Structure formats: structure tokens, C-alpha cells
Amino acid sequence: MIDVGVLGATGAVGQRFVQLLAEHPWFHLKTLTASERSAGKRYRDVVNWRLDCPFPENVGDITVSPTTPEGLSGVDLVFSALPAEIAGEVETKCAKAGIGVCSNASSHRMEPHIPLVITEVNPDHLGLIDVQRDKGTDGFIVTNPNCSTIMLVMSLSPLARFGFSDVKVATMQAISGAGFQGIPAMGIFDNVVPYIGAEEQKMETESLKIMGTLDGDHVRPAPFRVSASCNRVPVIDGHTMAVWADVKEPVEKVKSAFRDYVPPIKDLPTQPDHSLLYLDENDRPQPRLDRMRGNGMTVSVGRLREGLRYVAMGHNTIRGAAGASVLNAELIYSKKYL
Structure with missing residues (x-):
């Protein structure tokens, strides 16, 4: 121990x-x-x-x-x-x-x-x-x-084999991401706040470092661009995001990549059976229904459409x-x- x-x-x-x-x-x-x-x-x-x-x-x-x-x-x-x-x-x-x-x-x-x-x-x-x-x-x-970068990059990882140069993401982020005292009730109830300090910059820079290449004593950033728009919504836990990527492969081929995704590391105690899970239902993933998959460690993906467009979601204080x-x-x- x-x-x-x-x-x-x-x-x-x-x-x-x-x-x-x-x-x-x-x-x-x-x-x-x-x-x-x-x-x-x-x-x-x-x-x-x-x-x-x-x-x-x-x-x-x-x-x-x-x-x-x-x-x-x-x-x-x-x-x-x-x-x-x-x-x-x-x-x-x-x-x-x-x-x-x-x-x-x-x-x-x-x-x-x-x-x-x-x-x-x-x-x-x-x-x-x-x-x-x-x-x-x-x-x-x-x-x-x-936290939002983790959900995005986990969802992009199976797409790396296809190649892409441009990613756009619009997030719908839970209030727990701001901490216990982060947002007054009158500020978020019946509301959407279209700004989270420094969140967009983090998504746009961190993603490139994570998916970059280790080169001696530093990491060469990945050769794609991320454009993020981050929003706070009245959900307690679970960050949801709509993602657009310029992947040209057919939807069914991309769907298979999500379903067949096997991470390079397996069998660690906190790692879930499915680090990434594709859901076929038209209205999924949803925070209330899907955030605790894999004890909160699974990132769920769904609504894959031509374009390429999809939705990703994960528990922000556990997985994120x-x-x-x-x-x-x-x-x-x-x-x-x-």
C-alpha cells in the first residue's frame, strides 16, 4: 500500500x-x-x-x-x-x-x-x-x-485514426463544476450562462497537448484546431457537449470506431469496463440517466450524424x-x- x-x-x-x-x-x-x-x-x-x-x-x-x-x-x-x-x-x-x-x-x-x-x-x-x-x-x-477537456478528448480518441483538422464544441456544463459556492441560485435557476472563465481557452489548448506527441523533454501539439463555446446550465452533475469534427468517413464506420474502442491501458482499479460507451438511443446521453455509468468514470457518446456531429457527456467531478x-x-x- x-x-x-x-x-x-x-x-x-x-x-x-x-x-x-x-x-x-x-x-x-x-x-x-x-x-x-x-x-x-x-x-x-x-x-x-x-x-x-x-x-x-x-x-x-x-x-x-x-x-x-x-x-x-x-x-x-x-x-x-x-x-x-x-x-x-x-x-x-x-x-x-x-x-x-x-x-x-x-x-x-x-x-x-x-x-x-x-x-x-x-x-x-x-x-x-x-x-x-x-x-x-x-x-x-x-x-x-x-473537466470538459477530458470529455472532449476521450470522445475524439477513437477518431484519431481517421484524421481531422478542425473541431468545434459547444458545452452545457453542470453547476458543480463551479464548486459548492460557485453560482448563486438566482444566477442559474431558469437560466443559461454563456460564459465560464478561461474554460474555452483550456479546451482549445489542453486538447492539443494531450493528443500531441512526446518528443524528448516536451510534447509537440497535435495538428488540429479546437474552437470552444462554453455554457453553464442548471444541471447538478454531468457535462454535456455537442461536437463537430471534419471527419470524412461514413457515419457507420465512425460508429463502429466508438463501439470497438479499446484503450491502451486496462484493468486499473478505478477504470470502468467501458471508458467510452456509444449509446444508440436518439435522446442519449443525458446527465441524469448516464453520468454514473462506470461509477461515474465512463464517457458516453451518442447522436452521431453526418457532418460529423455527435454528443458526449461525462460526470465532471468524478471522470472530469x-x-x-x-x-x-x-x-x-x-x-x-x-
Whole structure:
């Protein structure tokens, strides 16, 4: 068992990390960090548990530590659910202290020597861990993408064999993506908000790094263009997106590619039976009906039409956040980087 910790364990994504790690077969959840006002108290006494599953009692008595490398003594790996504005410095200090970091924050995603990984898409990019160590860092940082980027790239992965140069995507993103206090009820009820700060830029740049080619100490971006338009909608969990790609192959051939998709990595504990699932019904996927497929780790695709057009959907705080980091950590462990 590997001793692990969660940075920022009381927030929305932090709670998902705790839920996914509480009974993990490979990782022992030893340390939880939060703000200074919570440090020194039991986790059960400081967390306002908001998830749609029972509180994991076996971690309730963990004493919350401060979010510093000193507060992480004895752990080999941490999962970062910190806000981007503080994650960069804290994660760098952890890596320099010899701790592995699997980060959900955006701070380091586009740095040349830090891998931006979706386990089923670009596992070879973990080779950048060796680059970090060659530069004198005892630990490492591995990032997972923005939640909407994950759904998009997972859906594009089976299409890579056909080739495309232009992708357009319009998202309908759940309110949980903004955190527990992110959007006032009067701002989202009976409404659609056609702007999510920095979301479009993340989708347009991160996708190219993930689907790019590892070239020594950096990644050459993929040779296509993404144009994104991101919207917040009154759905609790589950990001839905309409995608257009200039794939010229017949619809039935593309449908077979979705159905027959086999990821390059299989059989990790958090990985679902179907990382990508094609649904034939005309009105699917839907967040309420499909977001918990594969325990929230499956990306569902449907409504494939000439053009090429389709709809993709996945659970944003599981597949799109904490679950993606945990899956990356399982890959890192299986590749003996820990």
C-alpha cells in the first residue's frame, strides 16, 4: 500500500478524492489537508459533506494537517484539489520535497516538462516524469485536464485514426463544476450562462497537448484546431457537449470506431469496463440517466450524424476531476514511478 494524502480535502473535488480513496486497494489515505482554521481538528468535524453518497467513516478521525510539505510527512503521493491560485507554489514545493503530485488544478498543465494525462489516451506522456527528475526534482507533478477537456478528448480518441483538422464544441456544463459556492441560485435557476472563465481557452489548448506527441523533454501539439463555446446550465452533475469534427468517413464506420474502442491501458482499479460507451438511443446521453455509468468514470457518446456531429457527456467531478487524478495515480504506480 502507498501512503497518500489529499490537498484541499474539504472542497467539492477534495471530497470526491476522499470518497474514491477511502477504500482504495492500492492507496492508503493517511493525510488530509485544509485551511489553517481546520488544521488540528478531525476531518469529520470540519467537512460539510455534500456528496450523494455516505460519509466514509473510516477517514473521519484523521486529524487535518496544514497544506504544507511539512504537514505531509510520511506520504509518497498527494492528490491536489487546491484552487489554481495557490496550487502552483504548493505543488512545486511538494515535488521538490520528494512527494509525487497528481493535480486537478490548472496551474502546471501547460508547462513543457509536466505531463497532462488522460490515462486511456496518452499514457506514454508519463515519460516527462523522468525529465522532471533529470532536472533535479525528487518528486514529480502529473496533471489531469480540465473537466470538459477530458470529455472532449476521450470522445475524439477513437477518431484519431481517421484524421481531422478542425473541431468545434459547444458545452452545457453542470453547476458543480463551479464548486459548492460557485453560482448563486438566482444566477442559474431558469437560466443559461454563456460564459465560464478561461474554460474555452483550456479546451482549445489542453486538447492539443494531450493528443500531441512526446518528443524528448516536451510534447509537440497535435495538428488540429479546437474552437470552444462554453455554457453553464442548471444541471447538478454531468457535462454535456455537442461536437463537430471534419471527419470524412461514413457515419457507420465512425460508429463502429466508438463501439470497438479499446484503450491502451486496462484493468486499473478505478477504470470502468467501458471508458467510452456509444449509446444508440436518439435522446442519449443525458446527465441524469448516464453520468454514473462506470461509477461515474465512463464517457458516453451518442447522436452521431453526418457532418460529423455527435454528443458526449461525462460526470465532471468524478471522470472530469478526482477520478481522473486517481486513475492517473494508478497508472503511475503500475509503471513503477512510486
